[in-house]
Amino acid sequence: MQSQEKRPTPDQIPGQKQPYPAKQSKMTPQPDSDLSNYQPANKLKDKVAIITGGDSGIGRAVAIAYALEGAQVTITYNKNDDDAQTTQAEVEKRGGQCLVIKMDVRRPEDCQDTVKQTIEKFGQLNILxxxxxxxxxxxxxxxxxxxxxxxxxxxxxxxxxYMVKAALPHLAEGDVIINTGSIVGKIGKGMLIDYATSKGAVHAFTKSLALNLAERHIRVNAVVPGPVWTPNIPATMPIEKVDNYDTDNALSRAAQPEELAPAYVFMAAQDSSFVTGALLDVTGGQLSS
Known part of the structure; x- marks a missing residue:
């Protein structure tokens, strides 16, 4: 647990490198994803969610937040068994059920099987x-x-x-799709050309899908993070870029995963019933224009 007033500043994040994919448990300092500062309000009672990439970082924080709000969750992951088991334990510690599925989102059949297992386990699907x-x-x-x-x-x-294709037959009026975008999909990043390109595509996909599904009253939105202290940072960035990570935004620090999770709760809950096709920036003031 980190006090909201005492989030790690860049000078408290030393240069470090891990092989890809990194393990959250080996990061210094540990990312804050336990939702210890979060106040739940039963906003997702009786809902079922699938969270891809739910083993660590933002995905872990979202899974815990959804459990606190009363949802049952399926998390998917690709490599790190230990991180996935930790997330499952954290969700269950807060009274939620957590189905864990090791899969590859690049394989349509894996996506279909994930939805199938979720329906078999929980009987429904409301949030992707x-x-x-x-x-x-x-x-x-x-x-x-x-x-x-x-x-x-x-x-x-x-x-x-692929995940939307698999999930859509099971979604109904009032259900939601939430995509994770990125500020670099808006402003670009010289050393992340392919990643920024993909996230720009996610933003367009979000807006277009929202228009397509509006008549069915299925809302589609994206959360757009700025710099966040997750395992992707020590796994994918040069060590000199990890050192003092990150000062690019107005708050002059990286976010912790639990600071992103409330945005995903808002987009999943009825609080956002009139929000669709939106890109919600959670960037610490890193502006796109």
Missing amino acids: VNNAAFQMTQEKFEDLSEVQFRQTLETNIFGYF
Whole structure:
């Protein structure tokens, strides 16, 4: 637990490197994703959510927040068994049920199986959170390979498409889809060309899908994070960029995962009943224009 007034400042985040994908348990300092500062209000009682990339970082925080709000959750992950088991334990400690599925969002059949298992376990699906993502920095454009470019887009936008395809037959009026965008999808990032491209696509996908599903009263929105202290940072960024991470926004620090989770609760709850096609910036004042 970190006091809201004492979030880690950049000088408290040392340079560090982990092989991809990084383990949250090995990060210094530990990301705050336990929702200890969060006050639940039973906003998602009797709802069922799928959260892709739910083993760590933002996904873990969202899973815990949804459990606190009364939802049952399925989390998906691709590599880190230990992180996924920790998330499951944290959700169950707060009274929620948590189905854990190891899968690859780049495979349509995995996405279909995830939805199938969720329906079999919980009997319904109300909230889809597309959050799984891949990023890897490259300082020079010439070093950005076709293999990496494909992996990034296949994970970050095709994966969202496949999950929506699988989930949509089970969503009804009042249900929601929430995508994770990124501020770099609005402003670009020189060493994250493929990632920024994919997140720009997520933003357009969100707005277009919202228009398409409006008649069915299924809302579609995106949360747009700025810099967040998650395992992707030490796994994918040069060590000198991790050191003193991050001072690019008005608050001059990176967010902690639990600071993103309330935005996902808002977008899932009836509080946002008149919000669709929106890109909700949670960036600490890192402006896109």
